[in-house]
Amino acid sequence: MNFHDHIDRSLDGQLSEAEWTALQQAVIADPELRREYVEKRWLHALLESESASLPALLEEPQWVKPATVFRPAAWITAAAALALFAGSGILFYQSRPAPVVATLIEAENCRWAGSDLPTVEGAGLSAGTLALTEGMATIRFKSGATVTLEAPSVLEVESAMKCRLVEGSVVADVPESAHGFTIDTAKMEVIDLGTKFGVTTTPLGDSNVFVFEGEVKVKRDDLPEAKHVFAGKSLVSKAGATPEQTDQEVRRVEAPATSPGPGWMAVTTATGRGRDAFLRRGDGHGPTGAHPLLMVKHTDLAPNNERRALLSFDLAGIDRSALRAAKLALKIEPSGLGFSSLVPDSRFALYGVIDPVAAAWSESDLLWKSAGSLVDEPLASGSATRLAEFEIRKGSPNRLIEVHSDAFVDFLRSHPDEIISLLIVRETGESDQQGLVHAFASKEHPASPAPTLWLQTADHP
């Protein structure tokens, strides 16, 4: 019989009465076992008899409950009791600096805002807030859980086992040792059950959880029971009364803020008969002309998530024969979909649409299935011509990017139609279906500049 195990089990009340009796006999009979019993019991006894000092020793203030069971000693006079307990009390409840619960192990190309925690690589983090505006940062919690923060994100570190995602995206990799690691959001609480998973949340309060490996448990105030989410599955939590997307159209009138200098003129997709939208294979959301984001994604893993952006600029009245330079300005926006850590630096291609049928698209009814030559794979040279390439690096900031090339200028100069259409395609795939969906502000975006075509003509040297 394994009495070593009996001893351990007796400490936790896991022994049957018969086993306890057998253990007692064995301890009486066997001096070696007796030695072991006393050693194990003694440790257990110390933990029991000094349990009041454990929270202070283990330095996790949020676990300290102020009211511990206190049994007044009936045997001693009040004055003596005062002296005795004052002595032992002071030992245990001194104030201490905030304990370090995590380490910032990687911070590449990071820019931080409003963080009350240190943001240099290798810094120890106590409870507090991290606000990442650019780049990607990785935090290892003392529990062993690793959380990669993708800009723009705001994360509150609470303890070695818990953090709170205020806004943005994180991917968590949680080893067995940190089982139970929790990421809290405004809408739900995601509890790890040994896994790799991602959480995104938007300022509106929508939260999504994606499980890459293993299993998580999701608790939501509006659900009576916790929900289990398994590998390959996701759970979307919409903020109560918020509509899925803004459907009122916001036409922008002001010119984009950043002018390249004198001699340049701006045409946006909001100008004249300009249009913008994105195509999504599967057409799950219907026409996207009124959407504030132009979403772009390439994937071989989930074909229905393939997305391309389409822009049309009204160049009526502009003498393009004298065009000297041109550039397309796009404002990168967080899509709230997917995780940039699962997509490498991404290459995009800009095409000029030649096919007149395809170029005559309408915002109100454009669908992937009706987009004709715009969704060919690869694009036929007779329907679209490749003008330029650009790259968006992993974790790069949501800034304004500019695309230009000689081929682009040539296309604008020579294309006969008053309205020219451009197609943006991502050429880099992803390592997981939950890879990032890139997005650019459309003309419906409430805060960011619409896609803008900057033109410089010879008249304005």
Next chain:
Amino acid sequence: MEDSPHIPPVPATDPAEQYLVLLNEHERALAAYVHTLVPDRLDAEDILQSCKLTMWKQFSGFEPGTHFLAWARKIAFHQILNHRRGAKRKPLYSAEPAFLEAVAAEIDRVADSFSDRSEALHECLKRLPENQRRLVLLRYYEDHDIAAIARETDRTEAAVYKLLSRIRAALNDCVKSRLDSSAA
């Protein structure tokens, strides 16, 4: 005496003060002794309280300069036997007198080396990884049983038990190695 919780540099003359000073010094070891012999935690705490009262009543019989802890252990052991006889409720694990004698004898044999363990344990607790600390707090501070901890941490009871055993084994190893190195 009210204003000084510390051990005074000169021997105290007032018996109450003498008693408090000695008790303060040996209280942890005495508590560990009682908890080691009495598996039920609440019983152990009750016994410890009545033991302190009895010790105070019998303090005039204690010879200053002799081994206070040995004297205290003797009184505590009788308290444990008395408590066992007079117990109104039967604890989960009730210890046989022969078993208590054997274990008490073993403690007497090693007790002096064990009285240093409390300090070492504090150091070792500070070195535990975060998730293990949490389990220690749930088990010993919150006094939760295995089933409650399993619910709280989303583990099976078997997994909780295994992890607790591992933590205790690691703590024991750590305590032993600290004492070895400080002795060397």
